[in-house]
Amino acid sequence: xxxxxxxxxxxxxxxxxxxxxxxxxxxxxxxxxxxxxxxxxxxxxxxxxxxxxxxxxxxxxxxxxxxxxxxxxxxxxxxxxxxxxxxxxxxxxxxxxxxxxxxxxxxxxxxxxxxxxxxxxxxxxxxxxxxxxxxxxxxxxxxxxxxxxxxxxxxxxxxxxxxxxxxxxxxxxxxxxxxxxxxxxxxxxxxxxxxxxxxxxxxxxxxxxxxxxxxxxxxxxxxxxxxxxxxxxxxxxxxxxxxxxxxxxxxxxxxxxxxxxxxxxxxxxxxxxxxxxxxxxxxxxxxxxxxxxxxxxxxxxxxxxxxxxxxxxxxxxxxxxxxxxxxxxxxxxxxxxxxxxxxxxxxxxxxxxxxxxxxxxxxxxxxxxxxxxxxxxxxxxxxxxxxxxxxxxx
Amino acid sequence: xxxxxxxxxxxxxxxxxxxxxxxxxxxxxxxxxxxxxxxxxxxxxxxxxxxxxxxxxxxxxxxxxxxxxxxxxxxxxxxxxxxxxxxxxxxxxxxxxxxxxxxxxxxxxxxxxxxxxxxxxxxxxxxxxxxxxxxxxxxxxxxxxxxxxxxxxxxxxxxxxxxxxxxxxxxxxxxxxxxxxxxxxxxxxxxxxxxxxxxxxxxxxxxxxxxxxxxxxxxxxxxxxxxxxxxxxxxxxxxxxxxxxxxxxxxxxxxxxxxxxxxxxxxxxxxxxxxxxxxxxxxxxxxxxxxxxxxxxxxxxxxxxxxxxxxxxxxxxxxxxxxxxxxxxxxxxxxxxxxxxxxxxxxxxxxxxxxxxxxxxxxxxxxxxxxxxxxxxxxxxxxxxxxxxxxxxxxxxxxxxxxxxxxxxxxxxxxxxxxxxxxxxxxxxxxxxxxxxxxxxxxxxx
Numbered sequence: 001x002x003x004x005x006x007x008x009x010x011x012x013x014x015x016x017x018x019x020x021x022x023x024x025x026x027x028x029x030x031x032x033x034x035x036x037x038x039x040x041x042x043x044x045x046x047x048x049x050x051x052x053x054x055x056x057x058x059x060x061x062x063x064x065x066x067x068x069x070x071x072x073x074x075x076x077x078x079x080x081x082x083x084x085x086x087x088x089x090x091x092x093x094x095x096x097x098x099x100x101x102x103x104x105x106x107x108x109x110x111x112x113x114x115x116x117x118x119x120x121x122x123x124x125x126x127x128x129x130x131x132x133x134x135x136x137x138x139x140x141x142x143x144x145x146x147x148x149x150x151x152x153x154x155x156x157x158x159x160x161x162x163x164x165x166x167x168x169x170x171x172x173x174x175x176x177x178x179x180x181x182x183x184x185x186x187x188x189x190x191x192x193x194x195x196x197x198x199x200x201x202x203x204x205x206x207x208x209x210x211x212x213x214x215x216x217x218x219x220x221x222x223x224x225x226x227x228x229x230x231x232x233x234x235x236x237x238x239x240x241x242x243x244x245x246x247x248x249x250x251x252x253x254x255x256x257x258x259x260x261x262x263x264x265x266x267x268x269x270x271x272x273x274x275x276x277x278x279x280x281x282x283x284x285x286x287x288x289x290x291x292x293x294x295x296x297x298x299x300x301x302x303x304x305x306x307x308x309x310x311x312x313x314x315x316x317x318x319x320x321x322x323x324x325x326x327x328x329x330x331x332x333x334x335x336x337x338x339x340x341x342x343x344x345x346x347x348x349x350x351x352x353x354x355x356x357x358x359x360x361x362x363x364x365x366x367x368x369x370x371x372x373x374x375x376x377x378x379x380x381x382x383x384x385x386x387x388x389x390x391x392x393x394x
Numbered sequence: 395x396x397x398x399x400x401x402x403x404x405x406x407x408x409x410x411x412x413x414x415x416x417x418x419x420x421x422x423x424x425x426x427x428x429x430x431x432x433x434x435x436x437x438x439x440x441x442x443x444x445x446x447x448x449x450x451x452x453x454x455x456x457x458x459x460x461x462x463x464x465x466x467x468x469x470x471x472x473x474x475x476x477x478x479x480x481x482x483x484x485x486x487x488x489x490x491x492x493x494x495x496x497x498x499x500x501x502x503x504x505x506x507x508x509x510x511x512x513x514x515x516x517x518x519x520x521x522x523x524x525x526x527x528x529x530x531x532x533x534x535x536x537x538x539x540x541x542x543x544x545x546x547x548x549x550x551x552x553x554x555x556x557x558x559x560x561x562x563x564x565x566x567x568x569x570x571x572x573x574x575x576x577x578x579x580x581x582x583x584x585x586x587x588x589x590x591x592x593x594x595x596x597x598x599x600x601x602x603x604x605x606x607x608x609x610x611x612x613x614x615x616x617x618x619x620x621x622x623x624x625x626x627x628x629x630x631x632x633x634x635x636x637x638x639x640x641x642x643x644x645x646x647x648x649x650x651x652x653x654x655x656x657x658x659x660x661x662x663x664x665x666x667x668x669x670x671x672x673x674x675x676x677x678x679x680x681x682x683x684x685x686x687x688x689x690x691x692x693x694x695x696x697x698x699x700x701x702x703x704x705x706x707x708x709x710x711x712x713x714x715x716x717x718x719x720x721x722x723x724x725x726x727x728x729x730x731x732x733x734x735x736x737x738x739x740x741x742x743x744x745x746x747x748x749x750x751x752x753x754x755x756x757x758x759x760x761x762x763x764x765x766x767x768x769x770x771x772x773x774x775x776x777x778x779x780x781x782x783x784x785x786x787x788x789x790x791x792x793x794x795x796x797x798x799x800x801x802x803x804x805x806x807x808x809x810x811x812x813x814x815x816x817x818x819x820x821x822x823x824x825x826x827x828x829x830x831x832x833x834x835x836x837x838x839x840x
Contacts, residue, residue, distance in 0.1 A: 059646035167732035197459040198671050198715050202728030224644065231717030231726070254719060268649035271719045272677035272701050283650050285614050351476075 015087030455680030569606030
């Protein structure tokens with residue numbers, strides 16, 4: 001469970017630029033006369049951001065991916081867990097944020113909201129330079145340099161513009177330039193392209209790839225768009241209902257997903273090259289995070305759910321080197337201590353993998369002492385075309 | 395009126411008509427539609443000379459970036475456009491289904507009340523109607539006055555908005571809101587009947603009937619959108635316009651709702667206009683796709699043809715803005731530059747400043763959306779000054795797909811001497827199978 005879903009560290013670096021271990025965030029909520037509750041927004045998520053690499057966090061809305069990014073930026077204080085910057089533990093509390101901000105920067109989704117409409121580009125970029133004492137020489141030169149780094153060239157054309165005079169893509173580039181002003185090691189990008197026009201998204205993604213390669217930045221790319229994650233990221237981690245369910249090198253994750261939720265996500269994603277309409281296995285909606293399902297949080301929707309899935313949290317299993325999934329289907333022996341056992345490499349396609357998993361599940365079922373449980377496999381509560389799921393908690 | 399009469403897939407409903415409704419038959423024709431925001435020299439041309447045909451039982455996708463005028467086009471065509479929007483030209487012909495009693499028939503306005511009553515008893519009067527009106531009628535929606543529009547709106551043409559949370563009234567239960575539609579357009583329907591019908595509609599879109607008394611905030615985003623769809627289909631319209639209906643939803647919910655829509659389309663046989671910026675989604679969903687840029691339609695083709703063999707550089711760029719889900723990862727560039735501001739649209743072809751193949755002519759003359767010429771190519775190597783691009787397009791012995799597709803680009807103009815680049819001249823995969831408008835008589839009955 002506590003295994004770190006590590007990204008491959010780049011040569012010459014031991015510790016990842018930023019590492020989170022078992023981060024958990026519980027939000028207390030109270031609604032009028034209702035009983036107070038706790039939202040389990042993020043639970044036990046471990047992720048490591050290596051230098052010169054992009055790690056994508058993929059998930060639906062409410063899966064906790066933005067909360068994770070904000071915890072990594074220390075805007076939200078985690079309930080528990082550890083945060084390590086270059087291998088050194090940082091306190092979780094809000095103190096000394098400025099120094100931390102010199103290493104880790106966050107870029108937000110909406111550049112229309114994250115830039116102040118009454119200030120020029122020059123002002124936006126000079127603020128962090130001043131506050132972090134980054135401009136030793138000429139402030140103008142430093143700003144020009146930043147604008148060039150985000151491909152707003154020539155800088156003179158942009159430096160005195162106000163946000164409303166820039167296009168969405170240019171605004172997002174200014175927001176990225178502002179994050180780069182402090183020369184951070186880690187860039188956290190929360191849905192950086194989802195508000196942009198389709199034709200200019202790739203430009204911003206390519207800029208992030210460029211910063212990874214040339215500035216050796218460790219980048220966290222939070223997105224709901226699995227195709228763009230595959231395009232940009234070296235590693236993709238998938239979140240569901242506040243938990244990390246799968247982590248793998250990006251092409252491996254999309255070509256051979258191990259977790260049923262990842263498989264569902266991939267089958268639902270638009271794909272013009274698809275020959276036949278996909279069949280959704282596990283339709284429905286994510287659960288309430290106030291009272292998440294017991295055991296594996298995906299079990300009410302999972303087409304392969306077993307008795308054990310309802311009772312115990314699945315361990316994180318290494319499916320192949322660098323590829324791990326939190327799913328009982330990949331546990332060859334149901335004792336969690338032996339879950340690291342290597343899985344067969346034969347099942348590389350999604351279909352084959354699912355089938356193999358089912359077979360394994362069937363074989364292991366009798367070993368599971370689950371008195372009083374119902375037959376171990378059941379369909380999700382909602383077949384396709386049935387209600388979209390439980391009403392939203394409000 | 396029996397339950398099966400309304401709820402059951404209209405395949406059953408249609409079969410009761412003596413004149414079968416045919417899939418592929420035009421139901422809404424938009425011709426030369428122009429929309430401005432503002433008046434005179436200050437006016438911004440949001441839609442310029444748009445021509446589109448919606449066919450029964452088919453989904454027409456309208457793709458474009460924000461500000462390309464795709465929503466404006468849809469709102470103008472349904473007369474929902476608000477000030478300062480102004481329709482400056484064109485016509486929107488609605489061809490009603492034979493037997494549908496809802497079209498205004500000459501006595502403009504005067505029989506509005508009568509008509510509404512008659513409408514109310516649509517199902518009761520079905521047999522009388524179909525004898526009285528055996529042929530389809532047509533009307534220009536832009537010419538109708540308010541009472542006439544009232545009879546067409548929602549009954550025959552309905553709209554599903556992008557944000558269900560904003561489109562639904564938060565203080566009225568979804569059941570009530572559906573019943574309101576019925577009360578307004580089917581005055582003869584009793585209270586119990588309306589409730590029964592509301593439950594049928596909710597169940598049709600996959601919401602259980604016990605949700606009837608739920609308020610919008612008690613439903614998930616997907617369920618709210620389903621409720622919107624149920625409401626849009628309440629009166630069995632012939633045309634459903636969907637403006638980014640799934641954009642705010644997660645991919646799994648989006649996929650479920652799209653599956654539902656396709657099923658309903660097959661059952662009920664309505665024509666759908668599906669507006670979205672997500673071209674990769676449209677290719678899977680739509681039968682035909684029109685691409686819009688800076689207020690003009692730049693390409694129209696069957697979705698497979700558009701995906702495999704785009705002809706307009708903008709379509710090609712847009713397709714290349716969606717990273718693939720399979721295969722090797724290769725660097726992609728999308729489209730350079732940014733979409734233009736409609737207040738300052740570039741001269742000539744609005745795309746020319748971003749186009750990698752722009753010719754001198756592109757910055758001067760506006761290319762019109764014209765059918766690709768189906769010329770047979772001369773032998774390879776033969777002198778071919780007039781048909782150079784097509785000669786190259788057709789060198790596999792394939793037709794250009796001309797019957798089914800149109801493009802607004804000088805690269806494909808027969809008079810242009812420059813050869814169209816390879817990526818814009820791939821062989822068309824659906825050349826042969828394009829039905830032309832005159833051939834629908836042979837089509838399948840839905």
